[in-house]
């Protein structure tokens with residue numbers, strides 16, 4: 001029943017918000033979280049709420065075009081990025097966006113990618129059975145025009161295979177998975193590796 005599906009998705013989103021908040025990845029009202037629903041619908045956080053304290057009204061429904069299903073609802077300002085992921089990657093079932101210190105700082109220092117290599121936790125990414133592999137996370141310049149930003153992201157996806165995540169310069173990170181547990185696992189793995197990269201830079205050569 002669609003209402004049960006939405007209630008389950010809203011509960012998973014609220015639990016994920018509490019988890020991201022515990023790590024300090026959604027300061028102030030930063031971050032947004034979504035789950036794909038049947039029938040080209042998406043459950044997504046309302047804009048402007050604290051993602052660590054999501055109540056029953058904190059999650060709403062949009063279509064895959066990003067439009068709110070209920071008049072007057074204001075979905076996340078970054079809904080277009082979530083819907084862009086679901087449209088392009090049919091296997092995506094949940095999307096997480098956070099503003100951690102490592103993602104924010106490293107994306108400011110990076111070029112077009114951040115390469116994570118030699119970490120055991122790379123195994124959390126699809127198709128990487130050993131720690132000897134590498135993942136090149138795309139880094140896009142931030143843009144308040146979400147449609148324009150999404151067009152640049154799609155152009156990158158058109159250019160070839162890309163990992164299930166990217167960074168926005170000086171802003172934060174997007175990661176997705178087949179479902180919420182997989183999205184959380186990937187986000188935690190990549191955040192751990194970004195923290196290691198930041199720590200290594202502090203220590204110097």
Ligand SMILES: CSCCC(=O)C(=O)COP(=O)(O)O
Nearest residue numbers: 029030031032047048076077
């Ligand atoms: C207060 S953070 C600025 C907006 C942002 O980047 C974000 O992640 C939260 O926006 P939302 O509309 O999803 O609350």
Ligand SMILES: [Zn+2]
Nearest residue numbers: 030031097172
């Ligand atoms: Zn954001």
